[in-house]
Amino acid sequence: MHVGLTGKKNYLQAMLYENLQIRPEDLPDVFKEPFNGHPKRYLRQRLISLSILFLVLGVGVTLLWMTGDPVPGLIATSILLLLRLFFEFKSFPLRGYLVREQDISYRSGILFREVTTVPYNRIQHSEVSQGPLGRAMKLSTLKIFTAGGSASDLSIHGLETETAERLKAWLTEKTAQHV
Amino acid sequence: MSESPFSVPRRQDPLGVIILFGQNLRNMVRILAGLVFASVYSDWGIFSVTNIVLFGTLIMAVYTVFQYLRFKFYIAGDELILEKGVFRRERLSIPLDRIQTVHLSQNLLQQVIQLTGVRIDTAGSGQEELKISALKREDALALQALLEGSNEEVKNQSLEGEVAPQAPRKTLVELTIPKLLVVGLTQNHLRSGLIAFAVVWGYLVQFEDVIRDYLDVNLDYSPEEVEQAVSSIEFGMTLIAFMILTFLAISVMISLVRTVIRHFGLKATLGPKTIQVSSGLIKRNEFTIPLNKIQIMRWQGNYLRRIPGFESVLIRQGRSGAQPSELNVEIPACYTDQTQALEQAIYGPEMEEPLHAYSPHPFSWVYMSTWALVIGLLPFGIAFLLLEDWKVALAYALYALIAILWVRKFVSTISLSTNGSLIQYRKGWLSTDRSLIKVYKIQSMTYRQSIFQARRGTAHLTLYTAGGSLTMRFMPESLVKELHNYYLYKVEVSEESWM
Structure with a gap:
């Protein structure tokens, strides 16, 4: 195939051009990195919010069965709650975030494992927020926004407020380099 | 950029008042439709509703004039500025390099008055809609060119001058009426039919009582007669065939209408x-x-x-x-x-x-078939409980066979x-x-x-x-x-x- 390499610009480009071989096995592997876990308090926060949710559910079930016997519904709700709590305990050690030079990842789940990665050069902005329960626990959420809708945004809950702020500052600095 | 007609704050075309009024009217009708519908079947009488609607329309007309007067837009430096709001004033500034798409549209009213709407999108999450509803066509085109031309990338490319700026445009697709009909006839009719079904169902549920009243009055058959007729098997089969045919015919019709409305003159x-x-x-x-x-x-x-x-x-x-x-x-x-x-x-x-x-993965068809079989359990299970007939299990086996073959074929693609x-x-x-x-x-x-x-x-x-x-x-x-x-x-x- 003939490749036209005429003109000064093309020549300069060709001089500067480097094309090193990239072997897939040499690339940094996000799946082999040690992820940073959450502080233990986050597990407590999750358990509390789960319990509140199920308390509401339980009250709802009782009200629905006002005319009949609420016991079967309540038993079902309790079994569900126990299952959720069990998986919450089991999956907690798997939760974690990973900050690398070029991207940030979050891993979660035991029944459904997930790893989401957002490169810094695709982040629009980030923010730190805190709910009432988080305030009591001194935990914050780091939200990372990308362009176009919310599907690809990433939220990392249950971070030490200080960590969240530091991460946000890091992201802001990193994303500023790319704009 | 100083010679641009958009550098000083300006209003939309004066006839834009009519467009804005149309938009407001549509919103009001959408909100009040339920009220009017309800009032027909209640004691207020149609007269007072008419009064309310007339009064509301009058107030809205006045509001629209203010809305028109308060809406101004201009380009200052590297930002597009929109000023608007009657009760709560707003000033939106959009950095030009954040603008993703600028698209023009004309609804029926805009086509009649010959004005064009411009919609600007920045692809930010949760950003409010940016719309200028009534501009003369040449103004809309100029604004679009200006906003899209200011995009960094396009500017850089044209500065390099490697691509001729006036390279000819090639017509890719032009839909003539016969072609439009072919497009309509080859739509995914099943989807159109299901969408229509969902919409109709939504309305039915909303006005269930009204419809039931209406049907009750107009049913001349005695319940026994109806039951007897339905229970005879031939009638049942005919009814099902008739319903399927009707569904298909309606689906094709809807596909056609949707296609013509959407793609006419594409x-x-x-x-x-x-x-x-x-x-x-x-x-x-x-x-x-x-x-x-x-x-x-x-x-x-x-x-x-x-x-x-x-x-x-x-x-x-x-x-x-x-x-x-x-x-x-x-x-x-x-x-x-x-x-x-x-x-x-x-x-x-x-x-x-x-x-x-x-x-x-070679094993993926197993996962997908398992899904199909599990999902199938529910309707077939209900059918079994209702009919208490072992033939249902046979039907399920047939379904399973077809599902597995289907999935295997699908996975191979x-x-x-x-x-x-x-x-x-x-x-x-x-x-x-x-x-x-x-x-x-x-x-x-x-x-x-x-x-x-x-x-x-x-x-x-x-x-x-x-x-x-x-x-x-x-x-x-x-x-x-x-x-x-x-x-x-x-x-x-x-x-x-x-x-």
Whole structure:
């Protein structure tokens, strides 16, 4: 195939051009990195919010069965709650975030494992927020926004407020380099 | 930029008052429709409702005039400024380099008065809609050119002067009436039918009582007669056949009507840097899409479209979450030549290197069939409980057989092809679906694996772009991990503007 390499610009480009071989096995592997876990308090926060949710559910079930016997519904709700709590305990050690030079990842789940990665050069902005329960626990959420809708945004809950702020500052600095 | 007519604050065209009034009226009707409907069946009497509506319309007319007077827009420096609001004043400033798409549209009223609406999207999440509703066409075009021309990338490219600025535009697709009808007849009728069914069902539920009253009055048969008639088997079969035929006929009708309304007079042209698509019967939409802003291209075909031999193309741009789906650009009736022209224009450089094809995990059909069988258990289970007939189990076995064969066929059509700068994902048998994404357009990625998948080593990979996502299901785990790492590397070293 003939490749036209005429003109000064093309020549300069060709001089500067480097094309090193990239072997897939040499690339940094996000799946082999040690992820940073959450502080233990986050597990407590999750358990509390789960319990509140199920308390509401339980009250709802009782009200629905006002005319009949609420016991079967309540038993079902309790079994569900126990299952959720069990998986919450089991999956907690798997939760974690990973900050690398070029991207940030979050891993979660035991029944459904997930790893989401957002490169810094695709982040629009980030923010730190805190709910009432988080305030009591001194935990914050780091939200990372990308362009176009919310599907690809990433939220990392249950971070030490200080960590969240530091991460946000890091992201802001990193994303500023790319704009 | 000083000679631009948009550098001083200006209002919309004076006739825009009528457009704004029309918009407000439509919103009011939407809100009050339920009220009027309810009042017909209640004691207030129609008279007082008429009064309320008249009074409301009068107030709205006054409001509209103020709304028109308060709405001003101009370009100051590198920002587009919109000032608006009657009770609560607002001043929106949009940095020009954040503007993703500028698209023109004309609804019926705008067509009559010959004014054009301009809609501006920044693809920020949760950004409010930016709309200028009433401009003369030449003003709208000038504003569009100015806003899109200010995009950094386009400016840089034209400064280099390598591409002739006035390169001719090539007509890609032009829908004549016969072609439009072919497009309508080859739509996915099942989907149109189901959508119609859902809409009608929604209304039925809303006005259930009213309809029931009406039906009760008009039913002349005694319940026994009806029951007797329905219970006879021939009648049942005839009824089912009749319902299926009616459903099909209505579905085809709806497809046709939807197609004509949406794609009437469609014309798509391809320039060196943009695609232009204009179409629509009642509301005319006009899109100008810079090629470098296209996030995902999807080619969709179906068993009917194979006869005339064309597919429809969906173009996804970066867009904010709030943007309605009607703004998805579609070019129906793309033949092989046009598909090739589009691919060459958008993905030419990326396609030079050959693509490597990968198949889903050999075990994936088992997962998918299991899903189909589990989902099938529910309706068949209910049927069994109701009919208490063992033939239901036989029917379920038949369903299972068909489902498994179907899934096996479907899985064999799935393929992922990639070369490090381009991703092509193809799937589908009766209806086909092929997506193309440039790797550097990816803005985040998710690896997913259920505990069942872990045993066999399969996983899903979802690629998110600013214009939507693509999920590749049941691929081999090692491949998914490798691609995750590889695409991250590619995105992170990319200097190209992905938005």
